[in-house]
Amino acid sequence: MSLYTLKPRFQALLRPLVNGLVKLGITANQVTIFACVISVVLGLAATWQPGRPLWFLLIPVWMFLRMALNAIDGMLAREFGQKSPLGAYLNELCDVVSDAALYLPFAFVAPFSPLSVALVIFLASLSEYAGVLGLMVGASRRYDGPSGKSDRAFLFGALALWVGLGLPRPGWLYWLMPGLALLLLLTTIQRVRQGLAEIR
Numbered sequence: 001m002s003l004y005t006l007k008p009r010f011q012a013l014l015r016p017l018v019n020g021l022v023k024l025g026i027t028a029n030q031v032t033i034f035a036c037v038i039s040v041v042l043g044l045a046a047t048w049q050p051g052r053p054l055w056f057l058l059i060p061v062w063m064f065l066r067m068a069l070n071a072i073d074g075m076l077a078r079e080f081g082q083k084s085p086l087g088a089y090l091n092e093l094c095d096v097v098s099d100a101a102l103y104l105p106f107a108f109v110a111p112f113s114p115l116s117v118a119l120v121i122f123l124a125s126l127s128e129y130a131g132v133l134g135l136m137v138g139a140s141r142r143y144d145g146p147s148g149k150s151d152r153a154f155l156f157g158a159l160a161l162w163v164g165l166g167l168p169r170p171g172w173l174y175w176l177m178p179g180l181a182l183l184l185l186l187t188t189i190q191r192v193r194q195g196l197a198e199i200r
Contacts, residue, residue, distance in 0.1 A: 010067070010068075010071055011071050011074075011075055014068060014071055014072055014075065015075070017072065018072055018075045018076060018079070021072065021076065022076065022080055026076075027076065027082055028072075028073040028074070028076035028077040028080075028082040028087055029073075029082075029084070029086065029087050029090055031069050031072055031073040031076065032069075032073045032087070032090045032091055032094050033090065033094065034069070035066050035069040035070065035073070035094065035098065036094035036095075036097055036098050038062065038066075039062070039066060039097075039098035039099075039101050039102055040097065040098065040101040042055065042058060042059065042062055042101070042102065043098075043100075043101030043102045043103075043104050043105060044101060044104075046058075046059065046104075046105035046160075047104050047105045047107075047108060050105055050108040050109055053163070053164040053165070053166060054164070055105070055164075056105070056160040056161070056163040056164035057160070057161065057164035057165070058164075059102060059105075059156070059157060059160035059161075059164070060157035060158065060160050060161045060164075062102075063102070063153045063154075063156065063157035063160075064153075064157065066098065066153070067150060067153055070095070070149075073087075073091065074091075077091075092128065092132055095128065095149065096124075096125050096128055099121070099124050099125075099128075099149070099152065100121045100124075100125065102156060103117060103120060103121050103124070103156060104117070104121070105160075106156070106159065106163075106177075109163055109169075110169060111169055111170075111171050111173050111174040112173070112174065112176070112177055113174070113177070116174075116177035116178055116181065117177055119177070119178075119181045120177055120180050120181050120184065123181050123184035123185060123188065124147075124152060124184055126184070126188050127147070127148075127184050127187045127188045127191065128149070130142065130187075130188045130191040130192050130195075131143060131144075131191050133192075133195065134191065134194075134195035134198070137195060137196070137199055138199045139194075139195040139196075139198040139199050140195075140198065142191040142194055142195050143191075144187065144190045144191045144194050145187060145190070146183050146186060146187055146190070147180065147183040147184050147186070147187045148187065152180075155180065159176075
């Protein structure tokens with residue numbers, strides 16, 4: 001089960017906006033690059049000044065907007081003839097870079113540790129790589145959970161809000177990152193298994 005299953009409903013809400021962007025001449029690749037640039041700038045700002053709550057309060061807002069932009073660039077590509085090899089590369093690479101940038105600030109927030117956050121960033125990238133490899137073996141691009149992009153966006157958005165509001169961070173929160181790392185490992189295995197099952 002993953003929040004990704006709600007994507008069709010989300011896209012339906014965004015369709016009028018997508019139609020408006022087409023009329024303005026906005027392309028899918030432009031939306032993809034814009035989302036990545038803002039994610040990197042925000043992630044680096046929060047990392048550089050981890051004591052400033054404003055950056056962390058902006059993260060959940062941006063996580064939601066980024067999910068909308070990710071849906072929008074896909075709709076522009078599929079429904080308005082903007083699919084391209086470059087777009088496919090940008091879509092996958094920008095997502096991985098954006099995730100890494102937005103997770104990085106938590107490496108410098110107690111009680112999380114730099115090592116555990118680095119492990120989450122690595123395994124998040126690995127799980128997305130496993131999803132893309134489905135295409136290489138003749139299956140579809142796999143989005144299986146339990147820890148897909150939308151699920152992680154929800155979790156890190158909630159964490160950023162918690163940090164930004166200055167709420168108490170008990171010691172047991174330390175185990176949240178190792179727990180997420182385990183879910184990401186299971187996600188990677190699930191994507192490989194489902195990809196193989198699809199081509200049998």
